[in-house]
Amino acid sequence: MTDEPVTERRNLDDIRGDGRFELLVNAIKDYAIYLLDREGRVATWNAGAQRFKGYTAAEIIGQHFSLFYTEEDRESGLPQRALDTAAELGTFECEGWRVRKDGTRFWTSVVIDPVLDDAGNVIGFAKVTRDVTDKRAAARALLESEQRFRLLVQGVKDYAIYMLDPTGNVTNWNPGAQAIKGYSADEIVGRHFSTFYTEEDRQAGEPQRALSVATEMGKYEVESWRVRKDGSRFRAGVLIDPIYDEGGALIGFAKVTRDLTERWHAHQEVERARETMAQAQKMEAVGQLTGGVAHDFNNLLTIIRSSADLLKMPALSPEKRERYVEAISDTADRAAALTSQLLAFSRRQPLKPEIFDAGKRVKAMQQMIETSVGPTIAATIDAGEGALVNADLNQFETAVLNLVINARDAMPAGGTLAIVTQVVEGLPAVRGHSAAGGSFVAVRIVDQGSGIAPETIGKIFEPFFSTKGLNKGTGLGLSQVHGFAKQSGGEIEVQSEVGVGTVFTLYLPFAAAQRQQRGARHTVRNHPLATKRVLLVEDNEAVGQLARGLLEELGQIVTWVQDGNAALELLSTARSKIDLVITDVIMPGMNGLELARHISDRWPDLGVILTTGYSHVLAEDSDHGFPLLRKPYSVEGLIGMLGATDAR
Known part of the structure; x- marks a missing residue:
């Protein structure tokens, strides 16, 4: 018995070696590395062990290693079990x-390995200990965070939040997903997420495209239709984000879906209401004009009819004959201008910016303005020349009429309405926006009406907001004015005092550097035309006879057909005998614009002129690229158009 400890100690000394091993072990500060004898007493002690456990080598060598264990572990016999396990299994961890x-x-973190002699007998234990307190705290914090996140996701009922693997199979499922899509987790986990797509989207490859976009762009976001378990469709807002591991490899996708069906239906109802209200507002304004316009047209027709009857009198002097002819011509121009304003107001003409004098346009609208406000309101217009703007003329006239009708409604007992157009410097600060420099054309509409209350004035430009009674307005008039002003680079300002009146000022940028295009007036005698062989396409018998006669009087050679197919058949056999095509737009079968495009494609060197009084075809396609002669056209207008073709 006395020799055994000596043998054991000698063998442990052999393990320690010649000191170089001790130098290596003592250089390690992050691990406690030491030897135990067969009974578990500490035989060596490195610097890492001293740093972790606080004992010096002198204090701990010879002490039993159970000293480092908690009281409850010592009472349970854990130190001895650790040694027994290491000896029996070759390691304890x-x-x-x-x-x-x-x-x-x-x-x-503890590892105990047995130390064996040459005969395979256990002579001690090598023990490696590492302080992983921080690592454990971090792991626990991560676990708690994951648990909180899991509770958060599972607690969300209004959103479907779940994950997909890289191929698109569902890997988890929250209660929100079950509530929205109808599947339980057992029914859907492991299935492909394309299950939720409509058949047409699956056929179009939309599910795979969604994953591809998410991978390539970092996100996929869309609003579209999806399918519930019961087969019903719902409007979904979908977001898919790719998920990558620490090495940058794609490991799946995070998918969030929200049911937007109610919001979508509500939006559709609002859009339908908006369209209905817009049409109602337009019809309301047109209805207010109808009586006055009928009266004006009857007056114009009276002048034309009376002048025509007088021209039939055989004893009429040349001076009176010329006067009545001029009266018919001027009255026809006034009727055409009135029709043009009505079409502009009803938005049935092509809309595009052009240079025009705002003052002149307001003056030209005087008759319509007076008709709109009625006999109890005195309307005055002060519009100087030179107030050039570059804007949509139709929208400009609609905006002015909307402001005029608003002023009229504010003066039910009558009063004075003043419209002033002038060029001003600078744009004032309006509704919290900063002032702006530069030149602007200001169109002011001043009324003596009831005024607008301070608490209301901030809302008047909102769509559908109206202070008028039921069925008295749509609330879209001022919204149209505001939208037109902003789109044109301008602004609308309002100043009002209850019981005194209101001033609306429409500001549009002054087009000083641009020239207004003015058409030169032509006369038959002063503008001789080159003779052309004209193909006239006009389905109306009376208009066709008149147009052919007019063209022949201007020295043209005319062939007249009454539809587009007849025109194409003639051109197919006699193209070389035609120099110009003049076609009406509205015709049965092929319309004039379609005919013009057929001709342009087949015979690109053959000129085409379109004529129309009104056409929804051109209203929908304002960039058709063909010369347009508006009906009713005059001799001057026709000469101008023919002259332009001579120049080409």
């Missing part, structure tokens, strides 16, 4: 609490 010299606890 665990994590647990240990105790420092000062009594504080730390979480350790």
Whole structure:
């Protein structure tokens, strides 16, 4: 018995070696590395062990290693079980609490391996301990965070939040997903997410495209239709984000879906209401004009009819004959201008910016303005020349009429309405926007009406907001004016005092550097035309006879057909005998614009002129690219158009 400890110690000394091994072990500060004898007493002690546990080598060598264990572990026999397990299985490995010299606890990772002699007998143990307190705290914090996140996701009922694997199979499922899509987790986990897509989207490859976009762009977001378990469709807002591991490899996708069906239906109802209200507002304004316009047209027709009857009198002097002819011509121009204004107001003409004099346009609208406000309101217009703007003329006239009708409604008992157009410097600060420099054309509409209350004035430009009674307005008039002003680079300002009146000022940028296009007036005698062989396409018998006669009087050679197909057949056999095509737009079968495009494609060197009084075809396609002669056209207008073709 007395020789055994000596043999054991000698063998452990052999393990320690010649000191170089001790130098290596003592250089390690992050691990406690030391030897135990067969009974578990500490035989060596490195610097890492001293740093972790607080004991010096002198204090701990010879002490039993159970000293580092907690009281409850010692009572349970854990130190001895650790040695027994290491001896029996070849290693013991665990994590647990240990105790420092000062009594504080730390979480350790422990490995114990048996040390064997040449005969395979256990002569001691090598023990490696690492302080992993921080690592354990971090792991616990991560676990708690994941648990909180899981609780958060599982607590969300209004959103479907779930994950997909890289191929698109569902890997988890929250209650919100079950509530929205109808599937339980057991029914859907493992299935492909294309299950939720409509058949047409699956056929179009939309599910795979969604994953591809998410991968390539970092996100996929869309609003579209999806399908519930019961087969019903719902409007979904979908977001898909790719998920990558620490090495940058794609490991799946995070998918969030929200049911937007109610919001979508509500939006559709609002859009339908908006369209209905817009049409109602337009019809309301047109209806207010109808009586006055009928009266004006009857007056114009009276002048034309009376002048025509007088021209039939055989004894009429040349001076009176010329006067009545001029009266018919001027009255026809006034009727055409009135028709043009009505079409502009009803938005049935092509809309595009052009240079025009705002003052002149307001003056030209005087008759319509007076008709709109009625006999109890005195309307005055002060519009100087030179107030050039570059804007949509139709929208400009609609905006002015909307402001005029608003002023009229504010003066039910009558009053004075003043419209002033002038060029001003600078744009004032309006509704919190900063002032702006530069030149602007200001169109002011001043009324003596009831005024607008301060608490209301901030809302008057909102769509559908109206202070008028039921069925008295749509609330879209001022919204149209505001939208037109902003789109044109301008602004609308309002100043009002209850019981005194209101001033609306429409500001549009002054087009000083641009010239207004003015058509030169032509006369038959002063503008001789080159003779052309004209193909006239006009379905109306009376208009066709008149147009052919007019063209022949201007020295043209005319062939007249009454539809587009007849025109194409003639051109197919006699193209070389035609120099110009003049076609009406509205015709049965092929319309004039379609005919013009057929001709342009087949005979690109053959000129085409379109004529129309009104056409929804051109209203929908204002960039058709063909010369347009508006009906009713005059001799001057026709000469101008023919002259332009001579120049080409």
